[in-house]
Structures are given as C-alpha cells and as structure tokens.
Amino acid sequence: xxxxxxxxxxxxxxxxxxxxxxxxxxxxxxxxxxxxxxxxxxxxxxxxxxxxxxxxxxxxxxxxxxxxxxxxxxxxxxxxxxxxxxxxxxxxxxxxxxxxxxxxxxxxxxxxxxxxxxxxxxxxxxxxxxxxxxxxxxxxxxxxxxxxxxxxxxxxxxxxxxxxxxxxxxxxxxxxxxxxxxxxxxxxxxxxxxxxxxxxxxxxxxxxxxxxxxx
Amino acid sequence: xxxxxxxxxxxxxxxxxxxxxxxxxxxxxxxxxxxxxxxxxxxxxxxxxxxxxxxxxxxxxxxxxxxxxxxxxxxxxxxxxxxxxxxxxxxxxxxxxxxxxxxxxxxxxxxxxxxxxxxxxxxxxxxxxxxxxxxxxxxxxxxxxxxxxxxxxxxxxxxxxxxxxxxxxxxxxxxxxxxxxxxxxxxxxxxxxxxxxxxxxxxxxxxxxxxxxxx
Numbered sequence: 001x002x003x004x005x006x007x008x009x010x011x012x013x014x015x016x017x018x019x020x021x022x023x024x025x026x027x028x029x030x031x032x033x034x035x036x037x038x039x040x041x042x043x044x045x046x047x048x049x050x051x052x053x054x055x056x057x058x059x060x061x062x063x064x065x066x067x068x069x070x071x072x073x074x075x076x077x078x079x080x081x082x083x084x085x086x087x088x089x090x091x092x093x094x095x096x097x098x099x100x101x102x103x104x105x106x107x108x109x110x111x112x113x114x115x116x117x118x119x120x121x122x123x124x125x126x127x128x129x130x131x132x133x134x135x136x137x138x139x140x141x142x143x144x145x146x147x148x149x150x151x152x153x154x155x156x157x158x159x160x161x162x163x164x165x166x167x168x169x170x171x172x173x174x175x176x177x178x179x180x181x182x183x184x185x186x187x188x189x190x191x192x193x194x195x196x197x198x199x200x201x202x203x204x205x206x207x208x209x210x211x212x213x214x215x
Numbered sequence: 216x217x218x219x220x221x222x223x224x225x226x227x228x229x230x231x232x233x234x235x236x237x238x239x240x241x242x243x244x245x246x247x248x249x250x251x252x253x254x255x256x257x258x259x260x261x262x263x264x265x266x267x268x269x270x271x272x273x274x275x276x277x278x279x280x281x282x283x284x285x286x287x288x289x290x291x292x293x294x295x296x297x298x299x300x301x302x303x304x305x306x307x308x309x310x311x312x313x314x315x316x317x318x319x320x321x322x323x324x325x326x327x328x329x330x331x332x333x334x335x336x337x338x339x340x341x342x343x344x345x346x347x348x349x350x351x352x353x354x355x356x357x358x359x360x361x362x363x364x365x366x367x368x369x370x371x372x373x374x375x376x377x378x379x380x381x382x383x384x385x386x387x388x389x390x391x392x393x394x395x396x397x398x399x400x401x402x403x404x405x406x407x408x409x410x411x412x413x414x415x416x417x418x419x420x421x422x423x424x425x426x427x428x429x430x
Contacts, residue, residue, distance in 0.1 A: 013417060094313035095313035098310035108416075174422055176414055176418060195232075199409050202407055207295065
C-alpha cells in the first residue's frame with residue numbers, strides 16, 4: 001500500500017492527528033467521512049488531508065469520502081499502532097507521575113512496564129498504576145528481561161543524555177525525551193524531543209503578530 | 216525584516232528549536248555559527264536552516280556564518296519571545312504541578328500568575344512557586360485583573376473545551392491544551408494542542424518500519 005518510503009515527518013504527525021476524530025466517529029457509528037469533514041475536525045485544510053493520505057495509496061471514493069473503519073485501520077497499520085509497545089519511564093517527579101498514569105497511553109497500546117528513579121525516597125514506592133519505582137541501577141537488566149522498546153525520559157535536563165544512553169545501551173530502540181535538553185541518538189535509535197516551551201513560542205509568535213496588526 | 220507574512224508553522228517551530236543551542240553558544244562566548252553547525256546541533260539539514268532563516272531576510276555572511284547574538288535576537292523578535300507573557304493554568308494534578316514549576320518557562324519569559332482547580336481539597340493550597348490555587352469560579356475576574364494572555368489547560372479531557380471557552384470569554388487570547396481533547400477556538404484566539412501520545416505514534420512508525428526492514 002505504501003507508495004513512497006520517504007514520507008515527510010509532518011505527514012506522519014498528521015496521520016496521528018487524523019486518527020483521533022476517526023476513533024470517535026467509528027464509536028458513534030459514522031461509516032463514511034469526507035476529506036472536508038476530517039479536515040474541519042482536525043483544523044487542517046482538506047487539500048492537506050487528501051495530499052497526506054495520497055502518500056499511502058487510494059483510500060477514498062471520489063464524491064463519497066472515506067470508509068471510517070478502513071481509513072482508521074490503514075492509519076494504524078502505517079503508524080504501527082495496531083500492536084502493543086512496552087515502555088519504561090525514568091524520573092518519577094510530577095511529570096513522570098502524570099505520564100505513567102495517562103489513560104490515553106494505555107488505551108493506545110503503550111504499556112509502561114517499569115518506572116525508575118535515583119531518589120532513595122521514591123525507590124520502592126508503588127504507583128497508582130501498580131508499578132513499583134525501581135532504582136535506575138536496575139534499568140539495564142529490566143530493559144532486557146521485560147523487552148522494553150521505548151524509554152520515556154522525565155529527569156532533570158542535566159541527566160537526560162546520560163539516562164538516554166544508558167537505556168539505548170541496554171536495548172531500548174527509541175527515546176521520548178520530555179526534558180529541555182536536546183538528546184542525540186546513534187543511527188540505530190530514534191529520539192523524539194518534546195519541548196513544552198516550544199509550543200508556547202508558537203503561540204507567542206501568533207499573539208505577537210495579531211497584536212502588532214491591531215496597534 | 217520579515218519578507219513574507221505567510222511563514223509556515225513548521226518554520227516557526229524550528230526557529231524555537233534553533234534558539235536553544237544559540238542561547239548556549241552565546242553563554243559560552245561563541246560569536247559566529249555556521250548553518251552546518253546549527254543544523255547539526257538541532258538535528259535538521261543545513262539547507263533547511265538556510266531556507267528557514269531566509270524567510271526573514273539575510274542574516275548570514277556567505278562563507279562565514281551567522282553572528283550568534285544577532286541571530287538569536289532576531290529569532291526572539293520574530294517569535295515575540297523578547298518580552299514577558301502572563302499565563303494561568305487550570306487543572307492542578309501532577310501534570311499541572313509539573314508545568315507550573317518548570318524552570319524553562321520562567322527563564323523564557325512565560326510567567327504563571329494564577330493557578331486554578333475545581334477540587335475543594337486543592338483550592339487554597341500554596342504551590343512551591345508561591346502561587347495559591349484558586350477556585351475556577353474566580354478565573355473570569357482574575358484573567359481580567361491580572362491581564363492574563365495565555366491559558367494552559369491540564370484538566371481531564373472532558374473539561375478541556377469548557378475551560379478553554381471560559382478562559383477565552385474572560386479575555387485570554389491563546390490556549391495551550393495538554394489534554395487529549397482537540398480544543399477548537401474562535402478566530403480571535405489561537406490554540407495549540409499538545410498531545411503526548413502523538414509523539415509516541417511518530418516513534419512507533421519509525422520503529423515499526425525499522426523492524427519490518429530487519430525481518
């Protein structure tokens with residue numbers, strides 16, 4: 001089905017975006033959706049929707065739209081979200097605690113099987129999700145025995161690279177980094193850096209411009 | 216300086232990305248930086264760096280590079296991050312608590328001046344940053360009296376639209392939404408939806424592909 005192996009990263013991100021309303025439409029029994037409707041629900045242009053989906057072959061029927069279930073299944077196939085992934089998380093402060101309990105991760109097949117910290121006061125505590133916080137010194141062993149594929153990093157920024165290296169050395173194939181430090185990875189691994197403040201800068205840019213138009 | 220008012224959103228996001236290593240270079244006394252070096256530090260191509268910066272006029276000197284300080288100042292000007300912004304946050308669970316204490320927000324001029332919740336057990340408590348959690352019923356008044364420009368939403372997803380509407384009605388011009396619910400906004404306002412699981416889908420896509428290449 002995939003026409004081109006060089007699919008742009010923004011398209012991949014939008015596929016994840018498209019899957020959200022499709023899940024809801026399917027639940028509410030809506031069998032067909034037009035690119036216009038999907039575009040409206042996701043706040044992108046309908047031309048963008050059609051262009052993105054065209055990377056993966058012909059889904060739609062001209063003048064009718066897309067079959068909701070088929071489209072969602074195809075997106076899940078492409079994103080490899082039609083399976084379960086095993087995750088660990090390092091750094092059990094407020095952010096780590098929020099992420100490990102996030103209902104959406106579970107619902108979407110992202111399963112946390114280990115949580116680590118270096119703080120002796122945190123190690124040994126049971127989280128609401130049932131996991132016991134382990135010492136980071138056990139990470140190497142547990143990544144291997146639990147076949148952990150993705151590591152989530154919510155440590156202070158100064159520890160992010162060291163922790164990521166440790167996890168990747170142990171066999172983790174991907175890092176989701178929530179610290180402000182830009183983690184780099186060897187070619188065998190993938191890193192996604194999530195920076196909250198960057199989203200704010202996006203907002204500030206738009207606000208700055210709208211205010212200068214007014215004045 | 217700005218050549219084109221239609222600057223693509225990914226360029227704006229990358230400008231924020233570029234500013235991170237520039238801050239560090241400036242601190243360490245590096246006066247000049249090449250597009251190659253900046254590209255390397257940000258994990259994008261140098262052609263992309265040059266293309267992005269070209270939207271805003273001619274910064275660089277061919278064969279020499281960019282003046283670090285001038286480039287950083289120009290980016291801050293464009294992103295309107297060379298000023299302070301006033302923020303409030305609604306939903307003081309683990310995620311809200313993590314965000315309101317985030318050192319980077321403060322450092323970059325994003326100042327939280329109010330925190331709200333609906334839980335009577337949380338209202339009245341003092342946060343480590345010094346703010347007292349207020350009842351959401353006071354949001355309308357406080358948004359006006361404190362001139363709050365940006366609202367951060369860390370409520371459960373079911374409350375996200377209602378809370379955003381309440382903040383925008385009160386005068387907030389932008390919403391940073393951390394819930395899995397896609398908040399929509401009237402034309403006068405800007406919304407950035409931050410979805411953690413979407414970043415994971417990006418990772419899963421790359422992992423799924425690399426694994427299918429191996430097998």
